[in-house]
C-alpha cells in the first residue's frame with residue numbers, strides 16, 4: 001500500500017534515517033532524509049551550517065525543505081530531531097500525512113550516539129544538557145499519530161510494527 005506521506009520524528013539516534021529508508025523500500029515509496037537534503041542543498045555539513053549561520057538558520061532551511069516536498073506524494077521522510085519545535089512544521093506534517101514517533105529511551109539514545117561527531121547538538125552540549133533537551137522534547141514527539149517503542153526492536157521489527165499499526169488505520 002502507498003500512503004500520501006509518512007514522517008518519522010524522534011530524538012537523535014532513535015533510528016529515523018535507518019527505519020525510514022527500510023519502510024520506504026518495503027512500501028515501494030520514495031525516501032527523503034531531510035538532514036541529507038539540507039546538506040545537499042547547502043553543500044555544507046550540518047556542523048558547518050550551525051557554526052557559520054547558527055541553529056535558527058538551520059531550522060529555517062529544514063522548514064523550507066519540508067514545505068517544498070509537501071507537494072509530492074508517496075514519500076517517507078526521516079526528519080531532523082528538532083523538526084517538532086515549530087508549529088508550522090506540525091501543520092505541514094499533519095496536513096500532508098502520518099507522523100510516526102520512534103520512542104527511544106535515554107540509555108539507548110546514548111549508546112547509539114556514542115562516537116558521533118556529525119551532530120552539532122551532541123558536540124556542543126554536555127551530557128546533562130543533552131538529556132535535558134531529550135526530556136523537554138518528549139511531549140512534543142508524543143503529538144505524533146503513531147508511537148513505536150524501539151528499544152527492544154531491530155530496524156526490521158520496527159518496520160513490521162509500523163506496517164501493522166498503519167494497516168489498523
Ligand SMILES: Nc1ncnc2c1ncn2[C@@H]1O[C@H](COP(=O)(O)OP(=O)(O)OP(=O)(O)O)[C@@H](O)[C@H]1O
Nearest residue numbers: 011012013014015016017018080081112153154155
Ligand atoms: N532499531 C535499532 N536497533 C539497533 N540499532 C539501531 C536501530 N535503529 C537505528 N540504529 C542505529 O542507531 C544509530 C542511529 O540511527 P539513525 O542515524 O537512523 O538515527 P536518527 O534518528 O536518524 O538520528 P538523527 O536525528 O541524528 O539523524 C545508527 O548507527 C543505526 O544503525
Ligand SMILES: O=C(O)C1=C[C@@H](O)[C@@H](O)[C@H](O)C1
Nearest residue numbers: 012035046080081082119120
Ligand atoms: O535534534 C536536533 O535538533 C538535530 C538532529 C539532527 O537530525 C539534525 O537535524 C541536527 O543535528 C539537529
Ligand SMILES: [Mg+2]
Nearest residue numbers: 016017035078
Ligand atoms: Mg537521521
